[in-house]
Amino acid sequence: MSGAHAEAFLEMLAAERGAAPNTLKAYARDLDDFATHARQGGRAIHDADADLLRDYMATLARTGLSPRTQARRLSCLKQFHLFLAREGVRPDNPADLLDAPRLAAPLPRFLSESEVESLLAACATETDSGTPEARRWLVARAALEMLYASGLRISELLALPRRSLAGAAQMLLVRGKGGRERVVPLSAAARAAAEALVAHDRPLGSPYLFPGRDPRRPLTRQGFDRILHDVGLRAGLDPERLSPHVLRHSFATHMLARGADLRALQVLLGHADIATTQIYTHVLAERLRQALEAHHPLAQATSGTESA
Structure with missing residues (x-):
């Protein structure tokens, strides 16, 4: 000592x-x-x-x-x-x-497009069976479709009222951090999955799109985490890699990879500062660097020289 x-x-x-x-x-x-x-x-x-x-x-x-x-x-x-x-x-x-050493910001974790497809496919169920197990997969399918299609935070998703699906609107009004409201698109697949859940839950009379055990309250974050864990197992993915935020990161990363505008992505994600959104450009840059090192002949030659 x-x-x-x-x-x-x-x-x-x-x-x-x-x-x-x-x-x-x-x-x-x-x-x-x-x-x-x-x-x-x-x-x-x-x-x-x-x-x-x-x-x-x-x-x-x-x-x-x-x-x-x-x-x-x-x-x-x-x-x-x-x-x-x-x-x-x-x-x-x-x-x-003394100033602390500068720490590199960790890059967001995300899934590949095929992994997201596996998660969605794993939610397939007999929607007319009326069993509690069938409802669990209806909840999973609707939540995953909406999280991935719109880049919602889990808190935003679970707070959605059932009336948010009223009419044939293809947009959702979302209340995000700091009470800021934004409008996000809702894909046809996400809307169909959400409507199937609403139809199944109609007898509950809940005001929420995702009711909890007590229909007067929304599904909890912990309740959704358990569902996501089960979906991951059914899809053959490590549940430790899965979280609602990983799905949000996957949405943003895949959007940018397919040519989305950074400013538009900022609006969709509800970021107050575009600097927060720019982290996803670093993700893509890292993926490009890894691809270059793995496949470019000069990069491989340089690596071989250094290790010799």
């Missing part, structure tokens, strides 16, 4: 914040590593200044530690020195002067 101050800090994390044992072990290792670095410079862990901390972070970067791990170590040091300042051990928090 790196000293009494570190022990007191870890005790505080356990007592006041309820930190998990694994978290405490990770913080103890981080503090021990920094203490070793500090001793090499003739300093105590509680007496570090900003220059010593910068040198430590630079050392971590030179050793090839990932930016995410570097950021976690810096977070530990910031919390530790804040604790020391609050306890009156030192007058300041020198770690506040």
Whole structure:
């Protein structure tokens, strides 16, 4: 252990914040590593200044530690020195002067077009059987068709009132984040699937397009997650890869891949800032890079030279 101050800090994390044992072990290792670095410079862990901390972070970067791990170590040091300042051990928090390493934004996960088709095909059921199991697949089919056809958030989908399908309109009025409303198109297949569900559920008298166990309330997110899990198994896909947001990402990625305008996609997704929508251009750029490296003869030759 790196000293009494570190022990007191870890005790505080356990007592006041309820930190998990694994978290405490990770913080103890981080503090021990920094203490070793500090001793090499003739300093105590509680007496570090900003220059010593910068040198430590630079050392971590030179050793090839990932930016995410570097950021976690810096977070530990910031919390530790804040604790020391609050306890009156030192007058300041020198770690506040350091910036965390820039983390690359993770690219959205999405399905291939054939995988989406497999999910939809897996929802096929006897719609006239009237059994609870048949209704489950009606719900699955309608929800998946609408999520993929319109790029809806799951919260937007489950909040849709049954009257949203009134008439023959081919558009849906959706209330999104911040109460902002937008209009999204509804494909013929999605409308047919939703209408089949409405017809089946008519005796329930629910005001919602996707009623829950209590027809007075909509289906919950957790309830839909269980349905999606079952659909994934039936389709032969790993349920861990599936979520409503993955379907939304798939909608956006496939739209761009087929030539959709970025500004139009922003409107469809309900993004307030087009910078949020631009993440999908990075997805396509990464797919192009992978295709180039996999199939271009010069790329393969370069790879072979580097590994030789």
